[in-house]
Amino acid sequence: MVNLSGKIQNWVINAVWAEANIVSIDRLKGSTSSTLHNIKLETDGEVKEVVIRQFDNKEWLQEEPDLAVHEAESLRKAADAGVFTPEIIAYDKSGGVSGVPLVLMSKLRGSVELKPVDRNKWLNGLAEALVKIHAVDAEDFPWSYFSYNDANEVEIPVWSTIPATWKKAIEIVKGPRPKVRECFIHRDYHPANVLWENGSVSGVVDWVNACAGPAGVDVGHCRWNLAMLYDVETADGFLAAYKNHGGPAFKYDPYWDLVSVIDVLFGPPEVYQGWVAFGVTGLTNKMMVERMDLYVESLVKRVYKA
Structure with missing residues (x-):
């Protein structure tokens, strides 16, 4: 004990x-x-x-x-x-x-699931739970969203193989923020903070960063985690599921995805030890660098397609 x-x-x-x-x-x-x-x-x-x-x-x-x-x-x-x-x-x-x-x-029932048998069902559960959180009005909540990194002070990562794309990403984040309706956001929503039991979400934990802010911040942070843990396709699958549950009230803008990436830009990306603690194996820091570049590249393409 x-x-x-x-x-x-x-x-x-x-x-x-x-x-x-x-x-x-x-x-x-x-x-x-x-x-x-x-x-x-x-x-x-x-x-x-x-x-x-x-x-x-x-x-x-x-x-x-x-x-x-x-x-x-x-x-x-x-x-x-x-x-x-x-x-x-x-x-x-x-x-x-x-x-x-x-x-x-x-203590909530359930456990973290990072190796789902049915990934589409799993992504659907993650998205549905987040939409329910965002349905909570946060007008009277005293903590407000703020960025962890100032885009005006962020430099193009020296470890990246696509510096020109990163330059575009940073310039986008430096631009005007989209006007959005604020709601209650978790602020650290990702698979390791969601519990499962019998194939369904049984709870969401780790609320210390919750605040009033844009729904896209939670969506973007979860998408970044999924892109790093799995791939861009999985991150896109989560977005599709969130759009489906969120309906027309949710206005997706890749700006918030890029903000979420800039928020974690404190040096070369490394394997998150929380994933390792929950049984994920086979990831390397080299893979994290490659996946970060692939994800940012996909986001910049989304911006210029819009």
Whole structure:
């Protein structure tokens, strides 16, 4: 059993049920920016599972010191979506319990699926869940979308074999942003944050970045993940499925796909360790570079065809 400090354990027990006993504590795989544990408690003869997040990334906390409050409020807002999401149980915004902010939430059923037997059905499920999230109004939500990278400061990647295409991509993102209706967005929607059970989506997790923003940001981020994890065809399949579920209310613009790519441009692309933790094998950093170029090339072609 993974050990958590006595202070954290007591805080969890008091938040769940003062007379509960902790049965087990296990670290959850896949988290790369904070530490997550699954805790099983015995409560009056029944076993209850909860998840605790420790925000122990100092750099992230310096940039966003309200992370615990943000996730707590995001979970409350996400409860309005037509998908299963964790329920907020308690949070420590200042680190008074253990020195770092904490969020305690319910545990969802299901598991991450990155090797689907029926990829089209899987993409359809991913898209349908995201459309339901975007149906939530975010007019009163205090956190708003912002880009992680300033396109005016981004340079053409030296590792790319298609620098001229990247130059076009950056120039497009530097241009005017399309006017869109903002909605509630997850902001980190990708296959490793979606749970499945019996072939259907059973929940969506990791809501700490949720905000009011363009639906295209979520679509674009998920498409980039799919292009890197699989190929451009899979990313395009997800877009087609999202368009089908979103209907005429969704106005696709490849601008947001390119913004999502620029947002992750912090150096040569590497294999995301979250994929490795969930059993994906065979990927290399060289493949990530090749797939990034192929994806950007496909996006620039979309822009000039429009």
